[in-house]
Amino acid sequence: MPGTQGKKITQEQITKIKYLLAETELTTSQIALRMGSSTSTVIAINRQAGIRLYNGKRSCWEKGRTGNAPVAPVRAPSFSSSSR
Helix, strand or coil: CCCCCCCCCCHHHHHHHHHHHHHCCCCHHHHHHHHCCCHHHHHHHHHHHCCEECCCCCCEEEECCCCCCCCCCEECCCCCCCCC
């Protein structure tokens, strides 16, 4: 995203990103766009917090650090570029 390099991120933004990672099925790119940050920032916050575990896959994740309840893997929504 243009214009965000070197921009400080607030604790409030970090908290909101963590919430979106934990409670929605938005992709990291969609969260970054919504929050006005870069995708790499969202990924770094996710890695630090351990919210989503990708296990080497880009489009499928499991919830991490959410307690002891078993959680099924979640697939990222796919977007096709076909015209209607």
